[in-house]
Amino acid sequence: MKNIDEIEAVKSLARVAPGGQGGDPADAEARALLAAITSEEPGTVTRIRRYAPRRLALGLTAAVALTTGAMVGLNGFGASSSWAVTKAADGTVTIQVRDFRDAAGLEKRLKDLDVPAVVDYVPWGQQCRQPRGKHVTSIPHGLYSVPENIPGEKHGWQMRIDTKRFRAGQTFVWTISAPESGQGSSSTTYLMEGPVAPCVPAPASAPGEAGAEFRNATLKGRSLEGFRVDEKTVGEVLPELRERGRKVIFLIMAVPPGNPGGFGEERTQEEPVGDDWIVWEAEENAKGVIRLLVTEERYDDNPVYGGPREAVVTE
Amino acid sequence: MGPPADNERLVRFEAVYNRAYGQITAYAARRCDSPQDAADVVAETFTTAWRRVDELPEGEEATLWLYGVARKILANHYRGDNRRRTRRTELDAKMADLYGDSPDSKVELGAIGQVFRTLSDEDRELLSLVAWEGLDREEIATALGVSRNAVRIRLHRARRRFSRALAEAEVHFTSESRLIPTERPL
Numbered sequence: 363m364k365n366i367d368e369i370e371a372v373k374s375l376a377r378v379a380p381g382g383q384g385g386d387p388a389d390a391e392a393r394a395l396l397a398a399i400t401s402e403e404p405g406t407v408t409r410i411r412r413y414a415p416r417r418l419a420l421g422l423t424a425a426v427a428l429t430t431g432a433m434v435g436l437n438g439f440g441a442s443s444s445w446a447v448t449k450a451a452d453g454t455v456t457i458q459v460r461d462f463r464d465a466a467g468l469e470k471r472l473k474d475l476d477v478p479a480v481v482d483y484v485p486w487g488q489q490c491r492q493p494r495g496k497h498v499t500s501i502p503h504g505l506y507s508v509p510e511n512i513p514g515e516k517h518g519w520q521m522r523i524d525t526k527r528f529r530a531g532q533t534f535v536w537t538i539s540a541p542e543s544g545q546g547s548s549s550t551t552y553l554m555e556g557p558v559a560p561c562v563p564a565p566a567s568a569p570g571e572a573g574a575e576f577r578n579a580t581l582k583g584r585s586l587e588g589f590r591v592d593e594k595t596v597g598e599v600l601p602e603l604r605e606r607g608r609k610v611i612f613l614i615m616a617v618p619p620g621n622p623g624g625f626g627e628e629r630t631q632e633e634p635v636g637d638d639w640i641v642w643e644a645e646e647n648a649k650g651v652i653r654l655l656v657t658e659e660r661y662d663d664n665p666v667y668g669g670p671r672e673a674v675v676t677e
Numbered sequence: 678m679g680p681p682a683d684n685e686r687l688v689r690f691e692a693v694y695n696r697a698y699g700q701i702t703a704y705a706a707r708r709c710d711s712p713q714d715a716a717d718v719v720a721e722t723f724t725t726a727w728r729r730v731d732e733l734p735e736g737e738e739a740t741l742w743l744y745g746v747a748r749k750i751l752a753n754h755y756r757g758d759n760r761r762r763t764r765r766t767e768l769d770a771k772m773a774d775l776y777g778d779s780p781d782s783k784v785e786l787g788a789i790g791q792v793f794r795t796l797s798d799e800d801r802e803l804l805s806l807v808a809w810e811g812l813d814r815e816e817i818a819t820a821l822g823v824s825r826n827a828v829r830i831r832l833h834r835a836r837r838r839f840s841r842a843l844a845e846a847e848v849h850f851t852s853e854s855r856l857i858p859t860e861r862p863l
Contacts, residue, residue, distance in 0.1 A: 368836045371789050371843065372808035377707045377775065380809050384702025384775055385719075387695040391767035395720055396694055399727045400687055633725060633749050636822060658822060 449475045449525070458512050458520040465538060472534070476525045479534040482561035490537050490561035495554040498532060505553070506534075531555050576653050579646035581675065586652070591644045592664055592671045596656060597637030599644075608652045610634075615642065615657050617665045625655075625665045642666045686730050693739045694723060700810070701743055702772070707809050708751055712772035720768065722747040744810065744820040748802065788848045795842055800835035807832065 373380050385392055444461035445468045455475050459468070465483040472479035482490055505527040512520045523534070535552045579586040591599045596612075603610050612635050616626035635656055643666045645653040655666060663669050702719050709715035725746050726733060734742050793801060806812045806820065814832065818825040 368804065368839045368843070369808045371839070372793065372804045375787075375790050375793055376809045378703040378809075381811050382703055383699025384704070384706050385698060385768075385771055387698035389771065391771045392698055394767055395723065396691065399720075399724050400690065402727070629729075633746075634752060635749070638823065 445471070447471045447475060447477075453524060453526040455523045455525055456520060457523065459538065460512070461540070463540070465536075468536075476528075477523055477534060478528065478532065479536065480558050480561075481536045481538065484537055484539050484561065484563045486539050488539065488563040489550065491564040493559075494535065494561070495533075495558040496556050498553040498555050506551075529555075533558050537561065576645035576647050579644045579652060585646050585650065586644055589644075590671075591641045591654065592666075593660075594641050595637060596635055596639045596641055596654065599641050599654065600634075600637070603644075603652055608650065610652045610654060613645075613653050613655050615655055615665060617657060617659075617661065621661050621663055621665055643671070689733065690727055690730050693726065693733055693743075697740045697743050700740055701747060702775075704744060704747055704810060705751075706772060706775045707805065712776050713769050715772045715775075716768040718747055718750050719772070721750045725750070738819060741812070741816055741820040744806070744812075745822060748821065752798070788846060789843070792842045792846045792848055793839070796835070796839055799831065800838055803828070803832050803835045804839060 376382075378384050387393075387396075444459070444464050446458045447455060447468070449455045455472070455477050457468075457472070463483055465481040469479055469481040472481070484490060504524055506521055506523045532553060532555050535554050535558055537550045578584065580589060580591060581587065589602065600610065611630060611632050613630045614628040614635070616628040630653065636658070639656045639658050640660045641654050641656050642664050643655045645655065647653070657665070664671055667675070701722055702715070705715040705718040705722075706712070709718060722743055726743060733739055793804075796804075803817065806817050812820065814825050814828045817832075818828045821828070
């Protein structure tokens with residue numbers, strides 16, 4: 363039997379003839395559906411991106427070894443080398459952050475280069491109390507890149523912002539943090555519109571805190587204790603979770619080039635991803651919903667931990 | 678967010694909608710057992726596309742992207758953990774026409790259809806994308822978000838499994854008998 367025959371056999375089963383159209387977009391029901399769909403705001407999926415290297419390793423010592431202090435003021439140009447902000451002729455601003463304490467200087471430099479920004483430094487383990495303003499839910503395409511590593515350097519991160527894509531009244535809101543030990547760092551980025559309230563530091567675990575709603579579900583004492591999901595495929599993990607009756611949502615991770623450790627949030631969705639996607643960790647919220655951190659591609663290192671989970675989680 | 682950007686999104690989305698509507702409704706009708714399910718898949722697919730309008734590819738690729746979205750929604754549907762979220766009676770009725778016109782029940786009772794249903798979901802989808810939507814390997818790779826090589830291998834295996842299953846069921850099907858004996862209007 364030749365190959366073509368199986369395809370012909372399948373063709374014979376088509377309810378709507380192969381190559382044929384189902385409905386006509388000019389028909390009344392098609393217009394009604396279009397109107398119903400577009401009556402809602404587009405981009406209502408959460409698209410807040412967050413970058414927090416080893417963010418599940420908060421408080422653990424095995425995180426990024428960031429050299430603090432030593433680099434400040436070394437370049438002799440009056441700018442602190444704990445950060446560098448440059449603007450290209452095309453309006454693209456590149457921000458490099460190596461240390462996180464000079465928030466005021468960074469904010470001023472950004473404003474000077476037409477990036478409306480509010481930058482706050484908070485003690486490690488804390489975040490600014492939310493809400494501070496209205497989040498922009500539909501982020502202009504190409505406004506900013508996911509933070510990535512600084513070429514040739516082990517620590518810090520850089521990101522690009524296209525200042526031409528800002529809309530009036532929008533503000534970048536950064537909250538940056540690093541522990542006293544100088545090991546590890548965390549940056550949270552939001553795009554807000556309208557007034558932004560001053561930062562009131564609060565423990566990151568406080569209820570209602572952005573980003574604190576979900577926590578690692580596979581640690582000791584959590585609901586998935588003993589069930590390792592990291593580096594498995596979605597197809598391997600889902601049956602077990604469903605058997606346990608868990609509602610599952612997916613956080614699509616945005617991994618910076620070179621996978622230096624850490625990730626952004628591209629979006630969170632209920633719609634399942636492919637069974638061949640890779641799970642890097644599972645989180646849970648107070649309602650028992652499981653959020654799988656997933657990527658379509660497999661990486662050598664777990665982006666959540668910047669290496670194997672064992673290197674960070676020791677229990 | 679300013680009105681021009683909103684308007685630009687709407688224009689872009691509507692262009693994709695108009696172009697892909699016939700194909701997505703056909704896609705859903707070919708795969709769903711009931712017109713209500715098909716209407717749901719159509720509505721949810723385009724709703725998802727609107728939510729993610731900034732990611733919507735240009736041109737022909739938009740349709741492939743929508744197939745990929747529809748595929749996931751369909752998979753979710755049949756997992757049975759997803760209650761109907763949308764009820765659009767107008768669309769339900771229109772989709773029912775597609776079901777009413779076709780010799781569907783006879784086809785489904787046919788031996789080929791029975792064998793086809795024994796295949797895995799993935800095998801069926803690959804064979805269907807080739808046979809029903811007329812996609813080539815590259816297009817399937819784009820729609821499903823996998824490599825072309827993976828498509829080639831999986832498709833080869835799907836064909837072999839289908840062929841074997843047909844043989845086991847003693848359904849002999851050759852290209853000469855391609856107009857199978859159901860009163861299907863061609």
